[in-house]
Amino acid sequence: MSGGSAPSAHRAVRVKVPATSANLGPGFDTLGIALAYGDELVAETRDEPGATVRVTGVGEGEVPTDASNLVVRSAAHVFERLGRPVPGLEIAARNRIPHGRGMGSSGAAIVAGIMIAAGMLQSDPDSPLELSEDELLAFATELEGHPDNVAPALFGGLTIAWTTERGPRFKRLMVHRGVAPLVLVPSFTMSTELARSLQPKQVPHEDAVFNVSRSALLIAALTQSPELLLEATEDRLHQHYRGDAMPATRDLIGELRADGHPAVVSGAGPSILVLSNGPGERLRAADLVAERHAEWQSLTLAVDTKGATVESIPA
Ligand code: HSE
Numbered sequence: 001m002s003g004g005s006a007p008s009a010h011r012a013v014r015v016k017v018p019a020t021s022a023n024l025g026p027g028f029d030t031l032g033i034a035l036a037y038g039d040e041l042v043a044e045t046r047d048e049p050g051a052t053v054r055v056t057g058v059g060e061g062e063v064p065t066d067a068s069n070l071v072v073r074s075a076a077h078v079f080e081r082l083g084r085p086v087p088g089l090e091i092a093a094r095n096r097i098p099h100g101r102g103m104g105s106s107g108a109a110i111v112a113g114i115m116i117a118a119g120m121l122q123s124d125p126d127s128p129l130e131l132s133e134d135e136l137l138a139f140a141t142e143l144e145g146h147p148d149n150v151a152p153a154l155f156g157g158l159t160i161a162w163t164t165e166r167g168p169r170f171k172r173l174m175v176h177r178g179v180a181p182l183v184l185v186p187s188f189t190m191s192t193e194l195a196r197s198l199q200p201k202q203v204p205h206e207d208a209v210f211n212v213s214r215s216a217l218l219i220a221a222l223t224q225s226p227e228l229l230l231e232a233t234e235d236r237l238h239q240h241y242r243g244d245a246m247p248a249t250r251d252l253i254g255e256l257r258a259d260g261h262p263a264v265v266s267g268a269g270p271s272i273l274v275l276s277n278g279p280g281e282r283l284r285a286a287d288l289v290a291e292r293h294a295e296w297q298s299l300t301l302a303v304d305t306k307g308a309t310v311e312s313i314p315a
Pocket of ligand 1: 022023028029030146148149192195196238267268
């Protein structure tokens with residue numbers, strides 16, 4: 001977090017939040033990476049209670065623009081949990097992360113609200129407060145339900161996130177520079193709630209062991225040995241249970257993997273993440289999609305290493 005205290009009672013902050021891709025194949029509800037593609041928001045306190053949100057870009061004319069907006073609710077959650085008064089807010093959001101596509105848009109909205117609150121609290125002229133990384137993750141996870149999108153959105157890079165009795169925890173790792181992400185975005189959407197409802201309560205023991213091995217291997221592949229990514233992204237815990245709900249995603253992943261590309265469902269879908277071993281392989285995957293499936297949008301993205309940022313700006 002950067003910036004100092006605002007001189008007046010009115011405070012303003014600028015927040016940037018990256019898109020994310022969760023699961024990464026075998027790492028269901030645990031692994032995620034941040035992608036250099038995100039939303040940017042400016043928030044200012046105002047005298048009247050409540051909130052007004054002006055959205056441009058993705059979600060414009062669709063998402064709520066009052067206090068029911070997810071960014072506003074997330075900011076309010078932080079103030080309320082800390083027993084601080086919730087300020088009136090004017091927010092301008094420039095959104096790029098597609099909604100309902102498995103690129104962490106709801107996690108990004110939650111993180112945006114939390115960072116707005118964190119920035120406002122830090123620059124509070126009467127009683128400044130700095131939130132810890134653990135607090136930021138705990139508040140975000142309380143709202144999102146699982147930490148695998150919000151951890152990379154907050155902290156950048158590759159994150160391993162897990163839950164304990166004392167709350168969520170995370171470990172951030174640097175991704176090997178040879179890993180070249182490609183995100184394939186379809187025109188249709190997928191509800192995370194529907195995707196989660198398709199998961200069985202129990203899975204065969206051999207499938208659990210299969211995913212333990214691939215998840216462990218995936219950490220090595222993403223940080224040291226990208227040549228292992230095809231095997232390391234195999235999964236038996238979630239993708240096939242959800243396949244019938246997004247057959248175009250399932251079929252394109254099958255086609256890409258048969259051609260040697262480490263393709264997985266991005267988050268709960270329906271987008272696809274290809275974790276290519278180098279830019280040449282990524283180009284080969286993008287060419288395959290452009291030639292045979294031009295209706296899918298290809299996003300050639302770097303891994304975001306900073307995570308969400310907040311800075312105080314003049315109010
Ligand atoms: N791990 C989550 C899921 C990511 O696959 O359901 C989407 O929120």
